[in-house]
Amino acid sequence: MLMDWVKVAERDSIKKDSGIECDVGGIKIAVFNQDGLHAIESTCAHQEGSIAPGVLKDGVIECPLHFWHYDIKTGKLLDYLKDIKLKTFRVEQRDDGIYVEA
Template identity: 45%
Template sequence: MTLVKVANQGEVMENGGKEINVNGTRIALFYSNGKYYALEALCRHQDKPIAPGKVDGEVVECPWHSWHYNIRTGELLDYLEGVKMTTYKVDVRGNDIYIDV
């Protein structure tokens, strides 16, 4: 397990996302219902950034073509079965947010 500090609490607004770069890997960090979630930053449809997408509970909608992903599991919720984005464990310590990469 390699924890990397990626943000401070308050940098990601409720029901919002922020793209971060960890050692060359683009990751989307989301905050919803008091929890942080992290998954790969590019939608599987056309490799567009997903962090600016609309978040509702555990679902983010890609702002480009409206694909929906579960931000906890990475699973695509519509269109194709078996499509899943990589997720990352998030650990909050005090004011610091870490991702296990």
């Protein structure tokens, strides 16, 4: 599959310690701003809730629906079934905005 860099937000528009959800070619991606920018699949592996608006603390996002936890750098689920991992994407802040490769 061909990957491409897509602008998903304006530069500096994601507040520190929070995230946004964007749609890149039909893939829902969460971009978080905590210790840099991190982009992972936004669809929770439990019941497909969006993890983007969850509580973000110490590099861990908590799904707002039933509180599963994911590492925002690796996408790895941190509780329950340990082999679940949300896909990660490269993300960059450029002069004209925030870009995700998907």
